[in-house]
Structure formats: structure tokens, C-alpha cells
Amino acid sequence: MIKIHFLGVRGSTPCCDSRYSQYGGHTSCVLVEANDQLYIFDAGSGIINASAIGLNHPDKLTNLFFSHVHLDHMMGLPFYFPFWKPDHHINIHAGSLARYGGIESFLKRILCEPLFPVPFTAFPAQIVCSDFVAGHEHIFGAVSISTFELNHPNGAVAYRLNFNGKSVCYVTDHEHGDNANRDGLIEFIRGTDVFIYDSSYDDNNYANYKGWGHSTWQEALRLGNDAQVVKTAIFHHDPHNTDEKMVDVEAAVLAFSEKGFVTRQGMVLTI
Numbered sequence: 001m002i003k004i005h006f007l008g009v010r011g012s013t014p015c016c017d018s019r020y021s022q023y024g025g026h027t028s029c030v031l032v033e034a035n036d037q038l039y040i041f042d043a044g045s046g047i048i049n050a051s052a053i054g055l056n057h058p059d060k061l062t063n064l065f066f067s068h069v070h071l072d073h074m075m076g077l078p079f080y081f082p083f084w085k086p087d088h089h090i091n092i093h094a095g096s097l098a099r100y101g102g103i104e105s106f107l108k109r110i111l112c113e114p115l116f117p118v119p120f121t122a123f124p125a126q127i128v129c130s131d132f133v134a135g136h137e138h139i140f141g142a143v144s145i146s147t148f149e150l151n152h153p154n155g156a157v158a159y160r161l162n163f164n165g166k167s168v169c170y171v172t173d174h175e176h177g178d179n180a181n182r183d184g185l186i187e188f189i190r191g192t193d194v195f196i197y198d199s200s201y202d203d204n205n206y207a208n209y210k211g212w213g214h215s216t217w218q219e220a221l222r223l224g225n226d227a228q229v230v231k232t233a234i235f236h237h238d239p240h241n242t243d244e245k246m247v248d249v250e251a252a253v254l255a256f257s258e259k260g261f262v263t264r265q266g267m268v269l270t271i
């Protein structure tokens with residue numbers, strides 16, 4: 001069994017006013033429970049709501065994976081409470097930072113005074129940082145996590161977590177089109193149970209944002225169909241899309257494909 005918690009589903013910036021109360025305003029964070037272990041994908045502002053699960057985990061162990069470290073994917077990092085507990089272990093993984101000196105050096109550079117009063121090196125938890133090259137598989141006991149390079153400014157990496165015949169794919173931030181390896185991505189996500197995809201825009205307004213590194217909900221559903229996935233999760237909602245707009249997006253998604261669904265903050269899926 002895999003349990004997926006959608007803790008932050010918004011792209012680019014948190015959206016905090018009442019116009020976002022139905023779908024949620026926290027930025028990217030998805031927590032996956034598999035084989036009694038915690039796997040967190042991205043540390044957007046939504047990771048704040050992962051704290052209770054992390055603090056209560058019997059092993060006091062969190063595996064944190066960055067798709068990349070644009071602000072909306074890392075701004076919540078110091079507010080994941082297990083970082084402040086000396087008996088907690090946090091393993092941080094990133095595959096897009098080799099050309100920037102690696103994840104550890106990046107976190108040391110950015111989490112320091114005067115941006116934040118406690119330097120990264122002073123966090124009480126036992127933290128191990130590791131970098132990898134996308135395209136390989138990582139084994140965590142009975143759980144395997146494979147990786148795939150995405151098309152995004154400064155780079156980004158997709159993840160596929162496999163456990164006991166079930167799988168979930170976390171694919172954000174990514175722009176489809178000429179520079180994307182679409183065939184490779186289809187093979188990467190083929191047959192997965194839940195395909196989470198960067199659906200910032202739609203096919204009608206995408207031309208206004210070409211080159212920004214994001215995709216559309218229609219492309220999510222086309223990819224899902226081409227790769228015969230079970231469910232396609234519309235994710236990384238544009239901050240312009242208030243609840244009023246998201247209701248329309250959700251209706252259009254369901255009309256396009258019964259296999260699609262729009263993620264909401266707080267949604268939990270078990271597969």
C-alpha cells in the first residue's frame with residue numbers, strides 16, 4: 001500500500017486569501033508513505049503540514065527529494081519541525097544541482113544570516129545530503145525510486161516511487177514541446193497508478209508563458225493516456241487560478257478524461 005498526501009499543490013507562490021480556500025495555496029509538497037517509511041517530494045510551503053507526520057514517525061527518519069530548488073519548492077524547508085529535533089534523521093536528495101556545487105553547499109549558502117537566523121549547519125537533526133545524476137534508480141529496501149531529467153530552467157528531476165507492484169510518479173516542473181524528451185517521459189511513467197504532473201497552464205494560455213518551464217493540464221491528460229496510467233493528477237496550479245477558475249478547470253479535466261483529477265491541498269490517496 002502507498003499513501004499519498006498532497007500537502008501543497010500550488011505553483012510559483014503561496015496564495016493565502018479566501019479565494020484559494022477550496023484548492024489550497026501552499027506550494028509544492030507531496031508526502032508518500034510506503035513500506036512504513038516517509039518520502040517527501042519537495043519542500044514548498046506545504047511541508048509545514050508534513051511536520052506532525054514526520055515528528056510522530058517511529059523511525060524518526062525522513063527521506064526528502066527535491067525536484068529542484070526554485071523558491072516555491074524549498075521555501076518551507078526550515079519549517080519542517082523534525083529539522084529541529086536532534087534524534088531525527090533527514091536524508092536530502094537532489095539531482096539538479098551538480099552544476100551549482102551540489103545540494104549541501106547550496107543549502108549552506110542560502111540558509112544563513114541574514115536571510116535566516118539559524119544557519120543550515122546548526123540545525124539539530126542528523127542531516128545527510130546527497131546528489132545524484134538523473135536517470136538512475138535508488139533502492140530503499142523494498143521501495144525503489146527512479147529518476148528522469150525534466151525540461152525546466154536550471155534543471156529539474158522527476159521521480160517514480162515503486163513499492164509492492166504499485167507506483168506514483170511526481171513530475172514537476174516541466175515544459176513540454178521541442179526541448180522535452182516526450183517519448184522518454186512516457187516510458188518513465190508508463191502504467192503508473194498515480195501520475196502527478198505540472199499543469200500550471202492550459203493549451204489556450206500556454207503561448208503567453210512559452211519558455212517559463214511549465215506545462216498544461218491537457219498535456220497531462222494526453223501523456224497519461226499515451227502512457228496508459230491509471231490516474232493523472234493535475235498539480236502545480238497557477239496562482240492566477242482562484243477557486244472560481246479551478247472549478248472550471250476541474251469540470252474541463254473531467255470532461256476531457258475520466259482518468260484525470262485535480263489535486264487539492266489536504267487530499268490523501270491510498271493505492
Ligand SMILES: [Zn+2]
Pocket residue numbers: 011012028070072073173236
Ligand atoms: Zn514550481
Ligand SMILES: [Zn+2]
Pocket residue numbers: 068070152173213
Ligand atoms: Zn521551477
